[in-house]
Amino acid sequence: MSMTLLYVQTLNGLQLGVLLFLIAAGLTLVFGVMDFINLAHGVQYMIGAYLAAMFTALTGNFFYGLALALPSALAFGLLLEFLIFRHLYDRDHLDQVLATFGIILFLNQAVKVIWGAAPLSVPIPEALSGSIRLMDGLLYPVYRLAIIGSGLAIAVLLGILVSRTRIGMLVRAGASNAPMVSALGVDIGKLFMVVFGFGAMLAGFAGAMVAPILSVEPGMGDNLLILTFVVIVIGGIGSVRGAFIAAILVGLVDTLGRVFGPQVLRALMDPSAASQAGRALAPMLTYILMAAILFFRPGGLFPAKK
Amino acid sequence: MTMPPENGPGFLKREAVPVLLFALLALVPFVAALGAESYLLSLVTRVMIFAIAALSLDLILGYGALVSFGHAAFLGLGGYAVGILSAHGQTDALVQLPVALAVSALFALITGALSLRTKGVYFIMITLAFGQMAFFLAVSLAAYGGDDGMTLPGRSKLFGMDLIKNDRAFYYAVLLALLGAYGLCRSIVVSRFGRVIRGARENPQRMAAIGFPLFRYQLVGYVIAGTLCGLAGFLLANQAEFVSPAYMTWQRSGELIVMVVLGGLGTLHGAIIGAAAFLLLEEWLSGFTEHWKMIFGPFLVLVVLFARGGLMGAIRRIGGGGGHG
Numbered sequence: 001m002s003m004t005l006l007y008v009q010t011l012n013g014l015q016l017g018v019l020l021f022l023i024a025a026g027l028t029l030v031f032g033v034m035d036f037i038n039l040a041h042g043v044q045y046m047i048g049a050y051l052a053a054m055f056t057a058l059t060g061n062f063f064y065g066l067a068l069a070l071p072s073a074l075a076f077g078l079l080l081e082f083l084i085f086r087h088l089y090d091r092d093h094l095d096q097v098l099a100t101f102g103i104i105l106f107l108n109q110a111v112k113v114i115w116g117a118a119p120l121s122v123p124i125p126e127a128l129s130g131s132i133r134l135m136d137g138l139l140y141p142v143y144r145l146a147i148i149g150s151g152l153a154i155a156v157l158l159g160i161l162v163s164r165t166r167i168g169m170l171v172r173a174g175a176s177n178a179p180m181v182s183a184l185g186v187d188i189g190k191l192f193m194v195v196f197g198f199g200a201m202l203a204g205f206a207g208a209m210v211a212p213i214l215s216v217e218p219g220m221g222d223n224l225l226i227l228t229f230v231v232i233v234i235g236g237i238g239s240v241r242g243a244f245i246a247a248i249l250v251g252l253v254d255t256l257g258r259v260f261g262p263q264v265l266r267a268l269m270d271p272s273a274a275s276q277a278g279r280a281l282a283p284m285l286t287y288i289l290m291a292a293i294l295f296f297r298p299g300g301l302f303p304a305k306k
Numbered sequence: 307m308t309m310p311p312e313n314g315p316g317f318l319k320r321e322a323v324p325v326l327l328f329a330l331l332a333l334v335p336f337v338a339a340l341g342a343e344s345y346l347l348s349l350v351t352r353v354m355i356f357a358i359a360a361l362s363l364d365l366i367l368g369y370g371a372l373v374s375f376g377h378a379a380f381l382g383l384g385g386y387a388v389g390i391l392s393a394h395g396q397t398d399a400l401v402q403l404p405v406a407l408a409v410s411a412l413f414a415l416i417t418g419a420l421s422l423r424t425k426g427v428y429f430i431m432i433t434l435a436f437g438q439m440a441f442f443l444a445v446s447l448a449a450y451g452g453d454d455g456m457t458l459p460g461r462s463k464l465f466g467m468d469l470i471k472n473d474r475a476f477y478y479a480v481l482l483a484l485l486g487a488y489g490l491c492r493s494i495v496v497s498r499f500g501r502v503i504r505g506a507r508e509n510p511q512r513m514a515a516i517g518f519p520l521f522r523y524q525l526v527g528y529v530i531a532g533t534l535c536g537l538a539g540f541l542l543a544n545q546a547e548f549v550s551p552a553y554m555t556w557q558r559s560g561e562l563i564v565m566v567v568l569g570g571l572g573t574l575h576g577a578i579i580g581a582a583a584f585l586l587l588e589e590w591l592s593g594f595t596e597h598w599k600m601i602f603g604p605f606l607v608l609v610v611l612f613a614r615g616g617l618m619g620a621i622r623r624i625g626g627g628g629g630h631g
Contacts, residue, residue: 101563276446291432295420
């Protein structure tokens with residue numbers, strides 16, 4: 001029984017980790033290449049979820065909805081880049097924090113105006129509904145496996161893209177020394193735009209994928225954004241590989257900590273105190289992890305800048 | 307950077323804006339007595355409380371260039387000190403206030419010692435993380451309301467007497483606290499200590515080379531700012547007679563930064579003006595529409611893009627005079 005629970009929770013943790021990676025990948029590149037702190041990345045995730053919900057309702061099919069939501073999320077990201085973000089790249093971090101905070105306020109409210117304050121729900125697509133029996137007594141929803149699978153596939157593709165292609169090379173070079181890349185004749189403005197649009201689309205994809213299992217509501221990206229920041233800081237800013245490892249780590253620690261933290265504490269102290277302390281400690285676990293890692297490695301696990 | 311002498315003939319000119327500001331604040335209760343008294347008093351009291359919080363943030367953000375994104379945690383710590391002590395029957399401010407300040411100072415000491423080892427973006431992120439830790443701690447306090455927060459039995463007492471129960475009395479108490487906080491910050495800024503902090507903002511390598519242990523200076527600055535914000539939390543809990551984890555969401559930390567920058571970084575009275583502008587704008591806009599954030603968000607973006615130096619910068623540009631360093 002306890003082993004089954006462990007497997008299920010490990011899969012749940014993996015799912016959260018994959019999700020965090022999809023959001024973190026874009027954020028860490030935007031951060032690393034452009035030295036741009038984008039608080040509004042979480043709303044890209046929210047926009048992705050809303051677009052998927054809208055297009056799914058319009059077409060009556062989740063996959064059509066997803067196919068339409070991705071280019072829309074990309075277009076929306078590029079629009080924001082064109083209107084606002086490109087004017088902020090050479091500002092200091094404080095200005096960037098403020099302006100993107102303003103964008104969060106605006107967009108969180110805007111989705112409320114457009115789609116209403118009540119959460120939207122998206123049905124799980126027929127083909128991916130139901131559960132699959134992984135082993136004796138272990139049933140796991142197919143859709144969640146699909147999220148894990150697609151997330152891992154994107155991670156592999158992204159890894160190849162970053163380490164094997166020309167654009168990936170430029171991105172890596174940009175992350176370690178952007179002025180030098182620019183001096184060598186690369187149109188850094190265009191590179192920024194590509195990276196930004198791609199990151200926005202990945203975050204939108206994450207939002208679209210979770211639309212059927214979470215409620216789609218205003219502000220849904222806000223708390224996930226903070227976890228994503230934890231991920232990229234642990235992984236080392238600008239490193240896609242670091243973001244992947246850190247995302248899985250944070251996903252597992254957060255999920256398993258919430259379930260097993262109180263149980264472990266129960267062995268050490270009396271049950272009521274343990275459940276009280278466990279409830280307090282579990283959500284703090286990821287932040288403690290981050291503080292500890294930064295204490296020993298102030299640049300994260302895989303810093304892109306030497 | 308040169309500072310004008312503290313009590314030269316330029317004193318009145320330099321301090322004209324803050325003097326005017328405090329004079330206006332002192333007059334508010336008389337205006338309020340003409341109508342809508344409790345509404346106006348509670349609104350301006352709230353403004354002054356957030357002004358103390360913004361002031362404390364300006365000390366490290368404006369003068370030290372330390373972008374702390376977890377400053378709201380101290381509001382919560384100060385507030386919960388009041389809430390938890392009241393829940394155990396301890397309602398005297400003589401106990402509550404020192405506890406609120408001590409808890410805030412301790413939290414600032416620990417988190418500051420860890421955070422200040424990092425720089426730049428990492429500092430922003432790690433202070434954010436500590437703010438979130440405090441937030442989740444408050445959420446998990448089931449005995450004290452958890453998510454929903456807790457209602458206080460009433461305002462704090464002083465020597466067992468209900469001295470600040472009356473709204474007008476409380477207003478003046480908060481005004482006094484704000485004046486004290488402003489005076490404290492102003493004297494810190496012009497002191498040798500303040501100059502070292504500002505030097506670290508301008509050129510940390512050079513300051514270190516001259517021989518100042520910057521880490522210690524910044525840590526002390528961080529602890530002072532946190533403690534002062536704890537005072538704001540103590541007052542806020544008393545004003546609302548309610549505490550909840552909503553005091554320390556990361557959005558609230560963001561709002562504090564907005565207040566400081568809106569008023570103008572590193573001017574102190576700018577923080578007061580910024581807090582007033584933010585809260586009054588919120589109040590005013592939400593009178594028009596519940597979607598006031600759709601107006602406020604773009605306003606913020608425009609301020610960043612076009613109005614460098616915030617509102618104080620604009621005032622200075624119009625006045626054409628020199629300001630504070």
